[in-house]
Amino acid sequence: MSKPQALPPSEFKQQLTEAIPHLRAFGRSLSGNRDVADDLVQDTLLKAWAARDRFIAGTSMRAWTFVILRNTFFSSMRRKKFSANYDELVAERVLSAPAPQQEPLHLADLQRGLMELSDDQREAIILVGAGGYSYEEAAEIANCAVGTMKSRVSRARKALEEILEEGRFTSASEGLGNLTTTALENIIGEVEKISH
Amino acid sequence: MASQDKNQTGSSEADEHGKQSKDIPVKSKDDMQQRLGLGLKNMYLNVLDEPLPDDILALLDQLDEDDEDDSNSDRSDINE
Numbered sequence: 509m510s511k512p513q514a515l516p517p518s519e520f521k522q523q524l525t526e527a528i529p530h531l532r533a534f535g536r537s538l539s540g541n542r543d544v545a546d547d548l549v550q551d552t553l554l555k556a557w558a559a560r561d562r563f564i565a566g567t568s569m570r571a572w573t574f575v576i577l578r579n580t581f582f583s584s585m586r587r588k589k590f591s592a593n594y595d596e597l598v599a600e601r602v603l604s605a606p607a608p609q610q611e612p613l614h615l616a617d618l619q620r621g622l623m624e625l626s627d628d629q630r631e632a633i634i635l636v637g638a639g640g641y642s643y644e645e646a647a648e649i650a651n652c653a654v655g656t657m658k659s660r661v662s663r664a665r666k667a668l669e670e671i672l673e674e675g676r677f678t679s680a681s682e683g684l685g686n687l688t689t690t691a692l693e694n695i696i697g698e699v700e701k702i703s704h
Numbered sequence: 705m706a707s708q709d710k711n712q713t714g715s716s717e718a719d720e721h722g723k724q725s726k727d728i729p730v731k732s733k734d735d736m737q738q739r740l741g742l743g744l745k746n747m748y749l750n751v752l753d754e755p756l757p758d759d760i761l762a763l764l765d766q767l768d769e770d771d772e773d774d775s776n777s778d779r780s781d782i783n784e
């Protein structure tokens with residue numbers, strides 16, 4: 509069996525550069541915050557560069573770097589370096605062009621809604637619903653079974669619809685003042701308590 | 705529009721104070737799903753369309769330069 513080939517440095521840099529907009533979009537949706545997302549992207553680029561010998565030519569750079577970004581985000585959240593939160597700067601942007609009688613969907617509402625989801629559901633709906641990944645690709649990135657990914661997406665969609673329809677937002681998705689009390693951190697705190 | 709009425713969801717009922725609890729009008733389930741799907745895609749695409757921040761591009765260039773410096777110093781080590 510032949511050894512998998514690494515990419516030449518210039519090609520690696522080229523592919524990594526092309527992945528950056530997608531990394532920013534994934535990071536922004538996951539964290540709900542522009543600055544946090546860009547910090548995440550920088551961390552991801554540093555890690556990807558350091559591990560470039562392990563990237564196999566012909567495989568997806570985007571998927572490879574998404575794995576690095578999501579692992580960085582979730583492990584940093586456990587150490588509370590990053591917090592999932594929504595960005596008020598984008599509060600007034602309108603996302604979907606509504607039919608005449610419909611209310612437009614605001615980015616702020618969508619981002620706040622996403623922050624209300626559990627981290628695995630949020631990741632699932634971002635990858636499949638926003639990023640357009642197949643269930644198989646998304647499952648590979650999130651390191652779970654395809655069936656699990658399908659179920660996470662379905663549950664996330666249902667929960668998000670309910671949240672947006674009812675305007676049911678909690679402190680988990682409020683402004684930056686609530687960084688220490690996000691639902692996600694509470695969950696992580698509980699998990700840490702159990703594991704000790 | 706009977707079938708649409710069946711699908712109606714939303715929260716335009718009056719609350720305990722007699723006010724409308726939300727401004728969101730009653731919508732069909734399909735409509736909500738469609739808007740959600742479109743909203744998620746647009747949220748992602750909006751970021752793709754943004755210009756890349758200079759500091760991110762500078763970081764990549766810096767990493768690349770550091771590599772070249774390292775390989776040049778390796779070569780000079782060998783030649784010494």
